Amino acid sequence: MPFVAATRALGAAGLFALSVLRASRPTRDFFSELTREIYKIGARSLPIVAAGGAFVGLSVTLLGYRALETYGATGQVSALLGLGLYRELGPVLTALLFVGRAGSSIAAELGLMRATDQITALGLMAIDPVAKTVAPRFWAAVLCVPLLTAFFVSLAITAGYFEAVHVIGIDGGTFWQTMKDSVDFHDDFLVAFIKAAIFGATSALVAAYVGYHAEPTIEGTSIATTRAVVNASLLVLMFNFVLSALLFRS
Amino acid sequence: MTDLRLERGGRVVLRDIALSVPRGSITAVLGPSGSGKSTLLAALTGELVPAAGTVEVFGEPVPRAQKALLAMRKRLGVLLQGNGLLTDLTAAENVALPLRTHTDLPDAVIRRLVEMKLHAVGLRAAADLFPRELSGGMARRVALARALALDPPLMVYDEPLTGLDPIASGVVMSLVRRLNDTLGLTSIVVTHHVHETMPIADHAIVIANGGIVFSGTPDALAATQDPLVRQFLDGQPDGPIAFDTSRTARAPEAA
Amino acid sequence: MRGPRLEFAVGAFLLLALASLLVLAVASTNGKFGFGGSTYPLKARFSTIGQLRVSAPVKIGGVVVGQVSEVTLDPQRFDSIVTLAIDDRYKDLPADTSAGIFTAGLLGESYVGLTPGGDVEVLKAGDEIALTQSAVDLMQLVGKYMFAGGGKPADATEGTGSAATPADATAPDAPPAAAASATHAHAQEHPSDSPTEPTP
Numbered sequence: 001m002p003f004v005a006a007t008r009a010l011g012a013a014g015l016f017a018l019s020v021l022r023a024s025r026p027t028r029d030f031f032s033e034l035t036r037e038i039y040k041i042g043a044r045s046l047p048i049v050a051a052g053g054a055f056v057g058l059s060v061t062l063l064g065y066r067a068l069e070t071y072g073a074t075g076q077v078s079a080l081l082g083l084g085l086y087r088e089l090g091p092v093l094t095a096l097l098f099v100g101r102a103g104s105s106i107a108a109e110l111g112l113m114r115a116t117d118q119i120t121a122l123g124l125m126a127i128d129p130v131a132k133t134v135a136p137r138f139w140a141a142v143l144c145v146p147l148l149t150a151f152f153v154s155l156a157i158t159a160g161y162f163e164a165v166h167v168i169g170i171d172g173g174t175f176w177q178t179m180k181d182s183v184d185f186h187d188d189f190l191v192a193f194i195k196a197a198i199f200g201a202t203s204a205l206v207a208a209y210v211g212y213h214a215e216p217t218i219e220g221t222s223i224a225t226t227r228a229v230v231n232a233s234l235l236v237l238m239f240n241f242v243l244s245a246l247l248f249r250s
Numbered sequence: 251m252t253d254l255r256l257e258r259g260g261r262v263v264l265r266d267i268a269l270s271v272p273r274g275s276i277t278a279v280l281g282p283s284g285s286g287k288s289t290l291l292a293a294l295t296g297e298l299v300p301a302a303g304t305v306e307v308f309g310e311p312v313p314r315a316q317k318a319l320l321a322m323r324k325r326l327g328v329l330l331q332g333n334g335l336l337t338d339l340t341a342a343e344n345v346a347l348p349l350r351t352h353t354d355l356p357d358a359v360i361r362r363l364v365e366m367k368l369h370a371v372g373l374r375a376a377a378d379l380f381p382r383e384l385s386g387g388m389a390r391r392v393a394l395a396r397a398l399a400l401d402p403p404l405m406v407y408d409e410p411l412t413g414l415d416p417i418a419s420g421v422v423m424s425l426v427r428r429l430n431d432t433l434g435l436t437s438i439v440v441t442h443h444v445h446e447t448m449p450i451a452d453h454a455i456v457i458a459n460g461g462i463v464f465s466g467t468p469d470a471l472a473a474t475q476d477p478l479v480r481q482f483l484d485g486q487p488d489g490p491i492a493f494d495t496s497r498t499a500r501a502p503e504a505a
Numbered sequence: 506m507r508g509p510r511l512e513f514a515v516g517a518f519l520l521l522a523l524a525s526l527l528v529l530a531v532a533s534t535n536g537k538f539g540f541g542g543s544t545y546p547l548k549a550r551f552s553t554i555g556q557l558r559v560s561a562p563v564k565i566g567g568v569v570v571g572q573v574s575e576v577t578l579d580p581q582r583f584d585s586i587v588t589l590a591i592d593d594r595y596k597d598l599p600a601d602t603s604a605g606i607f608t609a610g611l612l613g614e615s616y617v618g619l620t621p622g623g624d625v626e627v628l629k630a631g632d633e634i635a636l637t638q639s640a641v642d643l644m645q646l647v648g649k650y651m652f653a654g655g656g657k658p659a660d661a662t663e664g665t666g667s668a669a670t671p672a673d674a675t676a677p678d679a680p681p682a683a684a685a686s687a688t689h690a691h692a693q694e695h696p697s698d699s700p701t702e703p704t705p
Binding site: 035036038039042043046082147148150151153154157176179180181182183184185187188189193 | 511512514515517518519521522523525526528529530532533534535560
């Protein structure tokens with residue numbers, strides 16, 4: 001039955017997540033591995049996140065302007081941009097870009113390690129493979145996705161500023177002031193980055209789980225990569241709804 | 251191994267296995283592909299729990315409890331078919347891995363030990379290369395150096411000659427013999443490369459059809475008249491293991 | 506990428522990220538970092554709070570001096586007790602300060618506006634503000650004028666629970682004026698709505 005299989009898969013994934021947390025120990029080697037993973041999944045995701053952010057900023061500003069024109073409230077466009085980015089677009093879009101770029105590479109790398117006996121070798125050397133291969137990637141993701149979200153939002157706001165002020169013609173001072181008045185530090189800014197960290201954790205766990213348990217063949221690695229991206233994306237969108245619903249105060 | 255029966259996925263892969271490997275010797279485990287050689291190794295390393303019978307290593311049964319198993323594995327050096335070198339680490343860092351994880355030795359001492367291990371396999375110059383920069387034979391030798399890092403008394407080689415050219419094969423096999431003798435190791439070599447392995451082995455067993463079909467010295471192996479073993483040694487396309495597989499009662503594919 | 510260069514790249518990445526976080530926090534948010542910067546509480550009762558929510562701002566003359574920290578309903582008198590967290594910098598508010606619930610603009614968020622009186626005595630932490638003006642429900646007001654036709658003064662003021670427009674609720678052009686004065690007037694001449702008046 002697919003339901004039973006799905007529940008078992010969920011349970012296995014949960015146990016895997018626990019084993020990752022249990023295996024995380026702050027040794028010297030761990031930090032050098034963490035640094036390397038931050039480079040691989042964080043710094044190298046920067047270009048796509050930055051470019052994505054800029055384009056999203058431009059689009060939302062344009063979209064917002066058109067929508068607000070009907071109500072004669074075009075001065076609020078920066079509020080729309082800021083709130084939209086912090087509450088939803090920033091964390092979610094960054095996470096989805098991250099899943100596509102870094103999630104797929106995590107799954108592929110772990111699948112490849114499985115196929116080339118690296119994971120087996122670690123086990124036979126009495127070294128916990130999860131601690132060595134998965135834990136650094138997990139913590140790197142938890143750290144990097146909020147940071148990448150910061151880049152995404154900065155570029156989106158900057159691009160939106162140029163669009164609004166230099167192209168559309170909204171007053172610069174009003175732009176910033178309206179945004180500052182609408183965006184709450186605790187409820188919007190901090191929440192956005194907490195969401196981002198949760199999305200990072202989820203993406204990394206899903207990608208790592210799928211890659212780690214891939215069939216040790218070339219085909220297995222390729223299947224794992226696809227599954228990682230699809231499942232992680234879905235979970236991010238699902239958790240986004242759950243978090244937003246929980247945090248929404250009317 | 252005594253009266254060992256190994257199963258995978260509910261199917262019996264090997265039965266009635268009795269094997270004794272004397273300390274200090276090199277034993278070759280031969281057999282056609284899929285005969286269960288890797289399954290035998292899995293029972294040895296503790297990856298597979300026997301369905302019946304016992305496996306004893308260093309006089310003790312292979313443990314199932316996590317901690318005891320880890321302790322046993324530190325005394326076991328394994329060279330895997332895929333090398334298993336971590337792609338993000340240099341050769342030296344790979345060899346240093348067991349030392350850093352399982353000992354408290356200072357970095358300088360570890361560095362010297364790594365140099366020695368790499369020198370033993372003739373690759374001290376490759377210390378700072380990444381696995382992707384190494385040729386097949388070099389990578390295999392680095393993996394060997396890593397397997398020897400903690401000076402294990404027992405070495406297990408799983409198909410060490412896969413994908414190597416004749417010169418590299420010769421290098422690896424001569425290393426197996428030399429290290430076994432100079433370091434006082436006991437070695438088990440699982441392979442189907444009969445002719446490269448016989449010159450260096452002290453004892454040979456052949457596994458086929460789910461059991462041991464030959465056990466003896468390499469000379470006895472060369473002289474055997476058993477048709478199945480003969481077909482294997484001579485590389486005959488047809489014989490007890492039929493060309494048309496529907497006619498053979500073969501042992502199930504070993505995982 | 507090896508050792509030192511990798512570490513440099515990661516370090517640069519982290520620095521840039523933290524810098525952009527800081528800039529974002531300062532340039533795009535309302536800067537209410539206040540993690541319990543010292544405030545003192547004042548209470549005020551309203552018969553209706555309208556759209557007022559917790560953490561809505563408290564302003565004096567348009568300047569934010571604190572925020573709403575709690576809203577509860579008195580189970581005996583059935584009016585709302587709103588607790589205001591006023592920044593310690595504004596310690597000596599006169600005892601006859603009045604509080605009203607207003608909206609910023611016609612459709613904006615609700616806030617509590619304080620108008621200091623002239624009393625020599627000051628409000629101390631935990632004191633209750635005596636003079637309050639409840640929120641105006643704009644929809645009710647509009648509905649009243651739309652469906653009341655010629656609109657008698659009694660109809661106009663009944664049930665809104667606030668000082669809508671006591672005297673001018675007669676002419677059809679009263680609604681805009683009423684709405685305007687209701688949202689912007691500091692109705693000091695109207696004491697806090699008594700518990701006897703039914704809330705709408």
